[in-house]
Amino acid sequence: xxxxxxxxxxxxxxxxxxxxxxxxxxxxxxxxxxxxxxxxxxxxxxxxxxxxxxxxxxxxxxxxxxxxxxxxxxxxxxxxxxxxxxxxxxxxxxxxxxxxxxxxxxxxxxxxxxxxxxxxxxxxxxxxxxxxxxxxxxxxxxxxxxxxxxxxxxxxxxxxxxxxxxxxxxxxxxxxxxxxxxxxxxxxxxxxxxxxxxxxxxxxxxxxxxxxxxxxxxxxxxxxxxxxxxxxxxxxxxxxxxxxxxxxxxxxxxxxxxxxxxxxxxxxxxxxxxxxxxxxxxxxxxxxxxxxxxxxxxxxxxxxxxxx
Amino acid sequence: xxxxxxxxxxxxxxxxxxxxxxxxxxxxxxxxxxxxxxxxxxxxxxxxxxxxxxxxxxxxxxxxxxxxxxxxxxxxxxxxxxxxxxxxxxxxxxxxxxxxxxxxxxxxxxxxxxxxxxxxxxxxxxxxxxxxxxxxxxxxxxxxxxxxxxxxxxxxxxxxxxxxxxxxxxxxxxxxxxxxxxxxxxxxxxxxxxxxxxxxxxxxxxxxxxxxxxxxxxxxxxxxxxxxxxxxxxxxxxxxxxxxxxxxxxxxxxxxxxxxxxxxxxxxxxxxxxxxxxxxxxx
Ligand SMILES: Nc1ncnc2c1ncn2[C@@H]1O[C@H](COP(=O)(O)OP(=O)(O)OP(=O)(O)O)[C@@H](O)[C@H]1O
Ligand SMILES: [Mg+2]
Numbered sequence: 001x002x003x004x005x006x007x008x009x010x011x012x013x014x015x016x017x018x019x020x021x022x023x024x025x026x027x028x029x030x031x032x033x034x035x036x037x038x039x040x041x042x043x044x045x046x047x048x049x050x051x052x053x054x055x056x057x058x059x060x061x062x063x064x065x066x067x068x069x070x071x072x073x074x075x076x077x078x079x080x081x082x083x084x085x086x087x088x089x090x091x092x093x094x095x096x097x098x099x100x101x102x103x104x105x106x107x108x109x110x111x112x113x114x115x116x117x118x119x120x121x122x123x124x125x126x127x128x129x130x131x132x133x134x135x136x137x138x139x140x141x142x143x144x145x146x147x148x149x150x151x152x153x154x155x156x157x158x159x160x161x162x163x164x165x166x167x168x169x170x171x172x173x174x175x176x177x178x179x180x181x182x183x184x185x186x187x188x189x190x191x192x193x194x195x196x197x198x199x200x201x202x203x204x205x206x207x208x209x210x211x212x213x214x215x216x217x218x219x220x221x222x223x224x225x226x227x228x229x230x231x232x233x234x235x236x237x238x239x240x241x242x243x244x245x246x247x248x249x250x251x252x253x254x255x256x257x258x259x260x261x262x263x264x265x266x267x268x269x270x271x272x273x274x275x276x277x278x279x280x281x282x283x284x285x286x287x288x289x290x291x292x293x294x295x296x297x298x299x300x301x302x303x304x305x306x307x308x
Numbered sequence: 309x310x311x312x313x314x315x316x317x318x319x320x321x322x323x324x325x326x327x328x329x330x331x332x333x334x335x336x337x338x339x340x341x342x343x344x345x346x347x348x349x350x351x352x353x354x355x356x357x358x359x360x361x362x363x364x365x366x367x368x369x370x371x372x373x374x375x376x377x378x379x380x381x382x383x384x385x386x387x388x389x390x391x392x393x394x395x396x397x398x399x400x401x402x403x404x405x406x407x408x409x410x411x412x413x414x415x416x417x418x419x420x421x422x423x424x425x426x427x428x429x430x431x432x433x434x435x436x437x438x439x440x441x442x443x444x445x446x447x448x449x450x451x452x453x454x455x456x457x458x459x460x461x462x463x464x465x466x467x468x469x470x471x472x473x474x475x476x477x478x479x480x481x482x483x484x485x486x487x488x489x490x491x492x493x494x495x496x497x498x499x500x501x502x503x504x505x506x507x508x509x510x511x512x513x514x515x516x517x518x519x520x521x522x523x524x525x526x527x528x529x530x531x532x533x534x535x536x537x538x539x540x541x542x543x544x545x546x547x548x549x550x551x552x553x554x555x556x557x558x559x560x561x562x563x564x565x566x567x568x569x570x571x572x573x574x575x576x577x578x579x580x581x582x583x584x585x586x587x588x589x590x591x
Contacts, residue, residue, distance in 0.1 A: 052489050072492050079493045085486040089508040098504075102495035150494060 001064060003028040003186060004049075004154060009058035010210075011044050018044040020210035021058070026154075026188065031180055033189045033197035036207030037233070042190040043082070045207075046156050049188070050079055062153060078152030078185070080160045084143040086131040092118060092142045093127045099150040117149040118142075120179060137168045144176070148183060155180070155187040161196065173199055194234050198222065206230045222246075240279050240304075247272075247285040249304050252294060256303035257282075264296050275300060332568075338561040349557055357562045371566070374542040377457055378526035381464045385521045388465070389472030390514050394506065396473065397480040414467045419530040426463050427453055427535075459535045460542075464525050471524065472517035479513025480506075512586045519578045523571050543567040 002025030011019040019041040026032050034042045047053035049060060051072030060067040067075060087095050096117050100110045118124050121141035131139055140160055147155055161169045161176075177200050180187050191197050197204045198218035206214045206221060206229075214226040225231035231244045238245045240257070248270075259277035271293055273284040282302060286293065294300050339357055342350040361367045396407055414422060429437045430453030438450040453459040483506070491505045529544040536545060538553075543563055550560030 050489075050493060052492075072489075073495050073497060075493070076495075077493060079490065081486045081490060083484055083486055085484055085490040087487060087491070087505060089511075098491065098496075099494035102500070146490075146494070 002026055003030075003063060004188075005059075005061045006045075006049075007059040007061070009045070009048060009060065010056050011041070011048060011053060012056045017210050019048070019055075022207075022210070022212055024205060024212065024215060026186060028186055029184050031177075031187045031189070031200060031202045033191055033201040033204045034207055035191055035194060035197040035204050035233075037192060040207045041210040042192070042207060043158055046158050046188065046190050049154070050077055050156055051075055076150070076153050078147030078150060078155045080140070080143045080147050080155075080157045082158045082160070082162065084131075084139045084160075086139055086142055086146070088131050091128050091130055092123060092134070092145075095131070095142055096146045096149050099146060103150065113149055117145040120148070120182075121145045122175070136163050137172060140164065140172065141175075144179070148179070148185065152185060155185045157187065157189045159190055159192070162191070162193070169196070176200065198234070206233060208233075236283055236285075238282050240277075240282060245304050247283040250282065250284045250302050251304065252284075252286070252300050253303040254301060256301035259300055259302055261294050261296050261298050261300060264293070275302060277302065335561045336565055338558055339565055341558045343556050343558045348555075357558045360559065361562050361566065367563070370541055370546055371543060371570075373457065373540075374526055374544075374567070375570075377460050377464070377532075377542065378522050380457075380461045381468060381525040382518045382522045384461065384465045385469050385472040386514055386518055389469050389517065390476050390510060392469075393473045393476035393480060393513070394510070396477055397483070411473050412470050415470055419467070420534060422467065423463050423531055423534045426459070426466070430459070454535060455537060455539045456535070457540070460532050460540075463531045463535060464528055467531065468521045468524055468528075471520045472514070475517030475520065476510050476513040479510050483509055512582060515578065515582045519575050519582075522578075523575055526571055527567060 004024075004026040006022055006024040009019060009022045010017065022041075022045060024032075034045060036042055044053055048055050049067070051067075051070070055068065062075075087098065090098070093114055096114045097110055100113060105113070115124070115127070118127050121144055123138060123141050123145065126134060126138060126142075131142065134142065140163070144160070157176075161172050164172060173196060180200075189197070189200060201218060203215060204218050204221055205212050208229050214221050214230045216224075216226075221230060222234050225234060225244070228244070231237045236247050238247060238250070257277050257279065259275040259282065261273055262276050262281070263274045265272040266288075268288070270288055271286045273286065273294075275282045275284055284302065338349075340353045340355070342352050342354055342356060344350070392411065396404060396411070399407060429435055430451060432438065433442075433450040435450070435453075438447075441447045441451065451458060453462070487509075488501050488505055491501045496504065527544055528542075529548065532540075532542045533545050533548070536542065538545075538549065541549070544567065547560045547563040547567070550556045550563065554560075
C-alpha cells in the first residue's frame with residue numbers, strides 16, 4: 001500500500017473536466033513531479049490533496065487514512081504556493097513560526113526550530129526582514145522553510161521556481177533537491193518545466209488534459225515515452241518514417257540517410273543541426289568535442305540506433 | 309525650461325491661496341478683534357475672545373462633546389464597516405456592485421431626509437427602533453433621538469460609514485486569498501485566520517478610514533444642526549451660531565480656528581503613527 005494514494009480522482013468545473021480519473025501511488029520519501037502544459041489540471045490535483053478544492057469523485061488516502069474526511073487545517077501538509085503566499089505583516093521568523101504556534105509548540109523549542117529552518121534554507125541573516133524587503137528567491141525560501149518547519153507528512157510545491165530567473169532557478173533546484181534529501185520529506189512538485197521535473201524527481205507524472213499519460217522515472221519517460229504526447233513534451237524529438245528518434249541519438253556517418261545541412265547553431269557544449277532529408281527536416285544534436293563539424297550546405301549521412 | 313512646471317502650477321496655487329489661505333488668515337486675524345452688542349466688530353488686537361473660550365467651561369464641555377461624538381462615530385464605523393468591507397470583498401460580480409450601491413446610498417440622500425428618517429424610526433415610544441429595543445428587553449423607556457448625542461452618533465455613523473468601508477475595501481483588495489489558505493494549511497482555524505491574518509492586513513485601511521471619519525464627524529455641520537439644533541451644540545454649530553445669530557464673529561472665529569487646529573494635530577498625529585507602524589510592512 002502506497003504512502004499517499006490517489007484513486008481515480010476527478011474534478012469537474014461545470015461542464016469542464018479539470019482532472020480526469022487520476023490514479024497515483026506515492027512512496028514515503030519519494031520526490032514526484034506533476035508535469036504538463038498549462039491548464040492540464042496540475043494545480044487542481046495539488047489543491048485537492050491540500051483540501052482547498054473538493055474532488056468530484058475518487059479518493060485520497062494518506063497512510064491508509066481517508067484524507068478527504070480530514071479538514072485542510074488538520075491534514076498536516078506543507079504547502080508552497082505559486083505566489084508564495086507569505087504573511088506580509090510578519091517577519092521571516094514570524095512567518096516560519098506561525099505553523100509551530102498553531103501546533104502549540106513551546107516558545108523555546110519554537111525559536112530553535114525556526115532558526116534551524118531558516119538556516120537550512122540559507123536565510124539566517126534575513127530572519128527579521130518583512131517579505132517586502134526580500135527578493136523573490138529569498139521569499140520563496142521563506143515559504144519553503146515555513147512549509148518544512150512543521151515537519152509535514154507531505155510537501156506540496158506548486159511551481160515554486162517559476163518566478164525566478166534562469167540562474168537562480170537552477171541554484172534553487174539544486175538546493176531544493178539537497179534539502180529534500182536531507183529532510184527526507186515526501187514531496188510532490190507541480191511544474192510545466194520538463195527540465196526541472198527531470199532534474200529533481202524520482203518519478204514524473206506527465207499529464208495532459210486532466211489525465212496521466214505516463215508515470216515513470218525521468219529516464220524511462222524520456223527513453224521510452226508511452227505516448228506521442230509524452231515524447232514531444234519531454235524534449236525535442238524527430239519523427240523519421242513514423243519512428244521517434246531523439247536528436248542526440250542521431251550521428252553523422254559515411255553512409256545512412258542522405259541529407260543537406262540547412263542550419264548549424266553553436267550552443268557551447270553542443271551543436272544544433274537542422275538537416276533536410278527525403279523524410280523531412282531532422283534535428284540533430286552533437287556534442288562539441290572541439291573537432292571540425294559539417295558546415296551549412298554540406299552533404300551528410302545520418303545514422304541512429306533503432307530503439308523500442 | 310526649468311521653471312515651466314512651476315509656471316504651470318501657478319494658476320492652481322493662486323486659486324488655492326485665494327480661496328483657502330487668505331480667508332483662513334483673515335479668520336485668524338478676526339479672532340483678535342473686539343466685539344460688542346452695539347459697537348459691532350472693532351479691528352483691534354486683544355486676547356479677550358481667546359480668554360473667554362479657555363476660561364468658560366461651556367466651551368470646554370462643547371469641545372469635549374464634539375470629540376466624544378466623533379470618537380464614538382469612528383468606533384462604530386470601524387466595528388460595522390470593517391466586517392462589511394470584508395464581506396464585500398468576498399462577494400461575486402453582480403452582488404458586489406449591488407451592495408456597493410447600498411453602502412454608498414446614504415451619500416446620495418439629502419441630509420435632511422436621512423435625519424428625518426432616523427427621527428421617525430426612533431420617534432418616541434411608537435418608533436420602530438424603540439419598539440424593537442423595548443420588545444427585546446434591552447431598554448425600559450424609549451431612547452430619545454432628537455436633541456441627543458445618541459441621535460447624532462446614529463445619524464453620523466450612517467452617513468460616514470461608506471468612507472470606512474471604501475478605505476478598508478481598498479486595503480483588502482491587495483489581500484491574496486492564497487495567504488488565508490496558507491494559514492489554514494498551517495493549522496489555523498477560521499477565527500485565528502481572521503484575527504492573525506486578515507485583520508492585521510486590513511489595519512492600515514481601518515486606520516486611514518478612521519482618520520477620515522473622525523475628521524468629518526468632528527467638523528460635520530448639517531446632521532448635528534438638525535438633530536441638536538440650538539440646544540445641543542457642537543463646535544461647528546456653535547461657530548455657525550456665533551457668526552449668524554449672535555453676530556459675534558470674533559468669538560465664532562476662535563471656535564472655528566480651535567477646531568481646525570485640533571483636527572490638524574489629530575490627523576497628522578494619526579498619520580505619523582500609521583506610517584511608523586506600517587511603513588516598512590506595506591510599501
Ligand atoms: N475554480 C475554477 N473554476 C472553473 N474552472 C477552473 C477552476 N480552477 C481551474 N479551472 C480549470 O481547470 C483546468 C485545470 O486548471 P489547473 O489550474 O489545475 O491547471 P494547471 O495545470 O495548474 O495549469 P497552469 O500550469 O497554467 O497553472 C483549467 O482549464 C482551468 O481553466
Ligand atoms: Mg497551476
